[in-house]
Amino acid sequence: MASRNGRFVMGIDFGSTTSKTVILDLQGRVVATAIAHKGSVSNEGAQVSMREALAQAGIGEADIARAVSTGYGRRMLDIADKSYTEITCHARGAAHLMPQARMVIDIGGQDSKVIAIDGNGLVSQFAMNDRCAAGTGKFLEALARAVQVPLEEMGPLAITARDKLSISNMCATFAETEVISLLAEGKAKHEVLGAVHAAIASRTLGLVARVGQRQPIVMTGGVAQNIAAVRHIEQALGTALLIPDNPQAAGALGAALFALDEVSAPKTADEEDRLDSAAEVSHCGTPACAAKEAGAGTQVLHGPLRR
């Protein structure tokens, strides 16, 4: 757990494919941003991004007053004082970067999320892909392999597509089969990639419909750096998207802002958590429960969101 006397706060987004770390000073200025890609939910990646961020800022871990984690691996980091979901953190980060935003589309490595935010930058509603990675960064990675185009070249190539080819937007495996079929029919790679990005846009449109479209819309996450994905989503939604400078780090920024809240106004942070602040960790009396201290008739409350 971080020292409470430091002069900086840290937000770590321990994502499914990349880890992002943002360090802020106590005035809320970004002093470091680091992104590491080390494989699925990689603790090594998280450590690398934190080390890089600390090095960029020229500080050590002891200078961190408060750290908040988010992302798939958010509960795996000892340094974090607290964790929030990536939905909450992307909303906070995006609203900070684009205060006029009322909706956030976050497409990351494994998940895509659409988040409606209120005037306070807080989540009011959200929708998220549930069990399939269709329409996410993983979807793009799988299809980049099928087309044999480097991931970073997909967007610029796809944007040149002119035909209206169509592929499934429901499943990466089905989509890969369709991509191979289109290539076998002699369709050009850039046209096939255009269809891949259109499929992502269709998937996103479905999530937006579940929440109800609001504007302005900010797009965050790694896929926001893909020009073709952005263009297709804009066409599907009929509106321009706001893309922050470093969309991939918006979640880590949101986490860092929550950490800053707690340093600058700890009572406010406590108030936000008042409902679970008195939570007592006890264990389940069910025989199958793995809890070590299982006691008869006690309720499972293995721990609230507060770490």
Added chain:
Amino acid sequence: MPAQAILAQFEAAAEGPLSWATEWKRTHGTRLLGTFPMHFPGEMAHAAGCLPLILQEQQDPITVGHGMIYPFYCGYTRSIVDQACKGEFEALDAIMFGDHCVQVLGAADVVRAKLPNTWVHFYQLISSMSDPWSLSRARETFAQLKAGIEEMTGQPLADDAIRSSIRLFNRNRDLLRQLYELRREGRIQFSARQMQLAVKSSMVMDKALHNELLKQLLAQLLSARPSTGSGVRVYLSGHFCQAPKTGILDLIEDCGGIVVDDDLYHGTRFISTDVDEVGDPLTALAQWYLARNLKVPCPTRVDQKADWETYLLGAMERAKAEGMIVLMAKFCEPHMYYYPEIKEAFERRGVPHLLIETEHELNMLEGLRTRVESFLEVVKRRAGAPTRRVA
């Protein structure tokens, strides 16, 4: 008996219903009468000297059953068909099917075909609940059911025997409702998983034994220290025929939610309504059938005097729940048809709710964790958020 030992007995029956019932049959010589869930009056089977066993979805992967039923049927019907195809219902002396949805009908057909030597009775309860003829039609169906049981056992079923079983079953429902009430008031610590085990085991175990265990459990829980934990008070809604996976219940509470009430079939829906113990037992059961739909409305029934969304809003208020999590079994048509009305009503009233679609094959809980945690974060912030304008 210590509470943990009682819960172990509940768990054994709830998680291995066929094994438990088969052992009971072996040691007590009782006939086993398997039923589909939702609307079967177990009292009549019990009065006839049978052990009524509500057939349960099992967690095993569905394999050979997929040769007999579509993969887009709900997990419950697919699992039932799979169990029938694997010969797991061999110990049952009889099965009684209701027809509350088309998928259940499909499953019933397969089970009948797969178990040619098992005595099967099919009953069709009126689903229109507030017509002038609803009561008489429901009584008629229960009379047919009684005749079917008499045919199966070869013995007449006396009214007094049914009344005696009604009293036993009422006592069971009352004891389970006490557990709910005490949990709602925070006077006992009892997790959602434990509550499910208590209710689900009641669908399997002999009622007299279950009542005895429940009495002991209540005494144990009341003598333990009261609940001091806090978290977001969550109301669970949905899941009719099958019990939600206990991993999902654990996850909700692990994320900082406290389940305070529900309308699940493996919960309040099962125990909501008692049967009149005095009058004509068939009329009493027919009245029970109609009344329980007013207590906890069911989307497979049509009743002009009840709507589910209004019930849910009121139930949440009574339980002081701050958010509702809807567990919708994929592809439960009655629930899918009804859900938009719930969503609209909850959004209109600004009451937070989260829809989770569940399925037999659902094992990836981490993505679900993110959604549940985010939902609880939203609920908490709505309940106690300071006004903080965006910088």
